[in-house]
Amino acid sequence: MTPAVQIRAARPTDADREAVARINAAVPREERHDIEPRSAGALRELDELLARRGHALCRHVAEVVATGEIVGYAHGFHVPWEHHPARFWCAARCAPGHRRRGIGARLFAAVERDLARLGARELRAMARETQPEMLALAARLGFQELFRSWDFELDLARPGAGRPGGRAAPGVAIAPLSEERARRPGWLAELHALYLAVNREVPLPNHLDPELPADAFAAYLERSPTSLPEACFVARDGDRYVGLCILHRSEDDPARLDHLFTGVAAASRGRGVARALKLATIDLARRRGYSRIATAVESNNPGMLALNEELGFVRRGGLVVFERRTSWNLAG
Ligand SMILES: CC(C)(COP(=O)(O)OP(=O)(O)OC[C@H]1O[C@@H](n2cnc3c(N)ncnc32)[C@H](O)[C@@H]1OP(=O)(O)O)[C@@H](O)C(=O)NCCC(=O)NCCS
Known part of the structure; x- marks a missing residue:
């Protein structure tokens, strides 16, 4: 049976950062995206950089109600390298075994609500060419291709x-x-x-x-x-x-x-x-x-x-x- 999962705001704690970093670390190299910290330390560095610069960050996690296990996250933050008050970078990941259950869409909706309140006008996101499900999701959410970065x-x-x-x-x-x-x-x-x-x-x-x-x-x-x-x-x-x-x-x-x-x-x-x-x-x-x-x-x-x-x-x-x-x- 599919366990009940709740979406909640991520806390700025080691435990939440470790759970998010663990999800990123499990992504195989050929599926990785840019700016996906794979250790709690690297994620903390990103969060602290954003805070130092006065940039906004909103992150939500998907938690199995019965066990508290974090099985997905989504976040949006001001693009740190090309700062514009209305431009945000977005990303979402679900752990294997918890995909195709609408968790990603619920996470993204939670982030989207925060971004709307923050006055976001331009959202940027990234997907691998080899991930048709991510490309389809991006299209469904109204994203348009800007360019590709080829390896x-x-x-x-x-x-x-x-x-x-x-x-x-x-x-x-x-x-x-x-x-x-x-x-x-x-x-x-x-x-x-x-x-x-x-x-x-x-x-x-x-x-x-x-x-x-x-x-x-x-x-x-x-x-x-x-x-x-x-x-x-x-x-x-x-x-x-x-x-x-x-x-x-x-x-x-x-x-x-x-x-x-x-x-x-x-x-x-x-x-x-x-x-x-x-x-x-x-x-x-x-x-x-x-x-x-x-x-x-x-x-x-x-x-x-x-x-x-x-x-x-x-x-x-x-x-x-x-x-x-x-x-x-x-x-x-
Ligand atoms: C891309 C860049 C580094 C090329 O530098 P360059 O010294 O002019 O390149 P080269 O003279 O060594 O060119 C070597 C070959 O590259 C190709 N090339 C270089 N510039 C080209 C251009 N504008 N259009 C098409 N082909 C080009 C050609 O095949 C060329 O060979 P050819 O002159 O014998 O036909 C330079 O245009 C640049 O600094 N651009 C801005 C920064 C950038 O985009 N960097 C890459 C991202 S990391």
Whole structure:
């Protein structure tokens, strides 16, 4: 018999956060979404970041009445990296064994009521391309596709992997960040300025707001648990930085590097700088004995897609980002 389940507001306690994180941690890698903390600590960090910035968070959990076990959750919160008072990120998950019973819809309805009171006008959500039930649910709830973020992987053992099809920026010097920061005392301010300029041009609907300050950028490159400065490369034309790429070690696969960002100054594009940067990362990965490099590219970025394909990256799936623009009718 199906146990009775009640929906209640989540409490800011370790017990509730652990239950939510456990649901996320059980999601297989190929079904994971962005911003799904998989430990109570990481979830607390997200909650505290939102609180520090004065952002709203509403979270509800589904609890089995008889046992108190938490078997699903949904939440909505101000998008922390592109803050807008009426824009919210939404997510919902139910534990296996508790799906297709309307629990997700009840959870979402509870979150929706809170969001309406908070004045939400734009809801963002995400689903895997390979999850037809989630795509159907998003459509039923009135969400429309904004863009896709496709996952790619380069198998370094594959013959031809990393072989360039065109020229690689003659005259431009490529160096690992680990060398460059020792060579050039002013590296951080210059590289940070380049990063901000190119990051604004990644074809996404919105960009980091507020933008990443220099100290947070340095931490991202050098001090986060997965940072790997020797796998990040900068491109220098004479005395100017004209490109950079950022790679981290993978959180869950020691044989994989994660390529997180590539950017080239607008005036230096079309000369093979991005190709030269990517070739340097592939060479480093091979020398260090990694088996693969993973990356993600938005479906509306033809340049990056073409370059990855040229180098042998193979598409593995992707995420669909949805938006719902909404006005509420709370009557009743
Ligand atoms: C995408 C980007 C990094 C490309 O840098 P680049 O140095 O101009 O690229 P390259 O000159 O090395 O191009 C290599 C190949 O990529 C493809 N390519 C690059 N830009 C392209 C474009 N605008 N349209 C179509 N193909 C393109 C081509 O196949 C090109 O080979 P070819 O010139 O021999 O035809 C650059 O446009 C950029 O910084 N964009 C903004 C930031 C961004 O979107 N980054 C990716 C998200 S992480």
